[in-house]
Amino acid sequence: MAGARTRTAVLEAPRKLRIVERDRPAAGPDEVIIRTAATAVCHTDLSIYTGEHPGVKYPVVMGHEATGVVEATGENVTRLKRGQHVLINPIIACGHCDMCERGKGNLCRNAGLFGREIEGSLSEVVRLDQRYVHALPPQLSLAHATIIETLATVRHAQHRVSVAPAESVVVLGMGTAGLLHVRLAVLTGASPVIAVSRSRWKLERAERMGAHFLVEAAVDKAVEEVRRLTGGLGADVVIDAAGGAETLRSAIEMLRPGGRFSAFAVSHAHVKRFSTFPLYFGEISIVGSRALTPQDMNPSIELVASGAVDVSGFITEKYPLSRAREAFREYESNPSRILRIVIESGA
Ligand SMILES: [Zn+2]
Ligand SMILES: [Zn+2]
Numbered sequence: 204m205a206g207a208r209t210r211t212a213v214l215e216a217p218r219k220l221r222i223v224e225r226d227r228p229a230a231g232p233d234e235v236i237i238r239t240a241a242t243a244v245c246h247t248d249l250s251i252y253t254g255e256h257p258g259v260k261y262p263v264v265m266g267h268e269a270t271g272v273v274e275a276t277g278e279n280v281t282r283l284k285r286g287q288h289v290l291i292n293p294i295i296a297c298g299h300c301d302m303c304e305r306g307k308g309n310l311c312r313n314a315g316l317f318g319r320e321i322e323g324s325l326s327e328v329v330r331l332d333q334r335y336v337h338a339l340p341p342q343l344s345l346a347h348a349t350i351i352e353t354l355a356t357v358r359h360a361q362h363r364v365s366v367a368p369a370e371s372v373v374v375l376g377m378g379t380a381g382l383l384h385v386r387l388a389v390l391t392g393a394s395p396v397i398a399v400s401r402s403r404w405k406l407e408r409a410e411r412m413g414a415h416f417l418v419e420a421a422v423d424k425a426v427e428e429v430r431r432l433t434g435g436l437g438a439d440v441v442i443d444a445a446g447g448a449e450t451l452r453s454a455i456e457m458l459r460p461g462g463r464f465s466a467f468a469v470s471h472a473h474v475k476r477f478s479t480f481p482l483y484f485g486e487i488s489i490v491g492s493r494a495l496t497p498q499d500m501n502p503s504i505e506l507v508a509s510g511a512v513d514v515s516g517f518i519t520e521k522y523p524l525s526r527a528r529e530a531f532r533e534y535e536s537n538p539s540r541i542l543r544i545v546i547e548s549g550a
Pocket of ligand 2: 311
């Protein structure tokens with residue numbers, strides 16, 4: 204295969220996605236060459252595609268929620284073998300800054316994302332340092348396994364906000380991450396776990412994930428119902444998987460004194476008319492959570508491989524790499540109808 208050509212989807216400028224042929228890469232001593240199988244497209248990709256993501260340098264090869272098959276390994280790689288199924292950890296860390304030295308590579312001062320700062324997986328073949336490559340059990344579908352990257356970010360956030368058994372947890376927004384938040388909180392033993400969404404079909408998915416209560420409403424209209432479902436006390440934890448500046452105030456109104464708010468979803472919008480008094484009065488904690496750490500990867504793989512988290516229903520559309528442009532057009536025009544679009548690239 205060496206020397207053969209490979210196809211890559213290059214985003215030359217916002218909304219200008221083109222398939223180009225290039226030379227196949229060769230592995231350096233610590234590198235792995237992966238024939239990519241599947242890439243799940245998330246909101247980060249969509250914002251890179253439309254040009255709304257700040258600080259992106261075009262051209263860019265997108266794709267960071269990806270699986271594939273090892274094609275070749277460098278001389279120092281002993282952990283991974285040709286033919287092995289793998290999942291990519293897309294959080295690129297320098298390994299030598301103060302945050303990396305503290306084991307917080309997700310907060311690396313020189314951090315990057317595979318599929319944004321370095322070329323991503325919308326390509327038939329990628330080359331990566333072995334530390335970003337995790338082995339998958341062979342029986343796991345490579346398309347389904349793309350969801351594990353999101354699960355790892357969800358796991359990281361729930362560790363950060365310390366979800367504990369018997370605590371009441373509210374999850375706002377039932378996209379892929381929201382549904383995974385529901386499932387993980389249920390597995391931890393949180394109770395009740397309350398799913399909030401305006402979308403009936405997404406709430407039905409939340410019920411399958413084990414949610415104890417479903418609230419079909421916009422976040423600001425759900426406050427009273429959450430209070431009622433928690434016996435008038437308010438919830439221990441509210442996780443924002445919806446995003447949006449106005450969510451914060453409603454979320455804090457849903458919390459009991461001492462409650463914790465997980466700011467999981469990212470919003471660039473400003474929060475208006477917000478006072479810190481409720482934080483003081485109720486000793487409310489607002490907990491940020493960025494991406495995932497390498498330590499979240501293998502436990503997340505195990506959660507899916509064991510069947511504890513069933514990800515088979517998350518992929519609502521599939522496209523081949525040659526039709527990546529259509530995939531993004533579909534995502535942009537119908538975001539509320541889609542959980543995850545997966546782009547398949549051959550392996
Ligand atoms: Zn993503
Ligand atoms: Zn670093």
